[in-house]
Amino acid sequence: MNNYLLDFVSKYIEVTEQEKKFLLECAEVTVKFYPKGTVLLKEGQITYKSFMVFRGCIRIFYNIEGKEKTTAFYTEMEGLTPNCANNHKPSEYYIDCLEDCLIASSTPEIEMKFNKQFPRFEIVCKMVSEEQVFRQALEINSFKILNPEQRYIKLQEDRPDLIQRVPQQHIASFLGITPQSLSRIRARLKDKTSSVTC
């Protein structure tokens, strides 16, 4: 029996035995496996689903004149409600799985039922959203005040796992630079490190 949902909720509140049983049952229904390469949402589609990643990495990207422009990654214990689920307009972007993923998907109806049976889940959602507001604010500010090299250094500090697990062309796109610029930045930083350690 998978206990991803239980592990997630337990990060925020102490669950009772009854809630535990309920969460394990829900996980059986909502958590599914998506192989690497699965497209969860296409440009032009509307979904009402929210996604919570339990294992793997998903990515948001736009198709701009035939070129992919990556704007976000979501990994373990990170949740995403696509814009189209909020504004009910066709999605402007794609969401795909960069790795084999385990993801819980829910709709407003599922959430409503969930909150009825497990009212404290509202508090969990509040805490998750507050964390997300904080993370996003850091990201917006970093993107606005840092140059590409500084952005890469910050990503290395804040999310070293992303640099290891995500193909470099997506990292470059995420940082707003070309793969060639990213290679130059990496080479420059490597040179700096070696001259310091010599």
Added chain:
Amino acid sequence: MNNYLLDFVSKYIEVTEQEKKFLLECAEVTVKFYPKGTVLLKEGQITYKSFMVFRGCIRIFYNIEGKEKTTAFYTEMEGLTPNCANNHKPSEYYIDCLEDCLIASSTPEIEMKFNKQFPRFEIVCKMVSEEQVFRQALEINSFKILNPEQRYIKLQEDRPDLIQRVPQQHIASFLGITPQSLSRIRARLKDKTSSVTC
């Protein structure tokens, strides 16, 4: 008696007479007037306060090598918890009032007391945070995929009030361009509009 807090909460839930009385009392204590130019937070300081703007406009800006770099504006019914209140590290940025402002400030202690006396406030906070996640996600994506002219057009569409009320040098900084570039963009767009209407 000021009813800003009541108006705000009523946007999200229907309040009872008892809750209404409580909110009016709280507003008397938490909502204060700050004249234009007031600095609410300085770089290097730590605050545990969150701010909710009821009237006016506040701004986040960094001091980068003596130059101000504006990254965000918050106006009526928008809330802000500075990063330092979350990570307990000295603030990397300033917050100031661009206009005369009416702002409610609260601390985690005030919020805890508030939630005890008015438990449904947790749900309001959840809804506010979810809205903020949505708005921020739009902002991050726009900033990453649009060029400066497109960013300005988007700002005109989404927040025409900001363009009217905020000094142009702050708008330029917020868009990641110089005031001169902003003037050129505005002139170009004006030319396009006049040639369409001729």
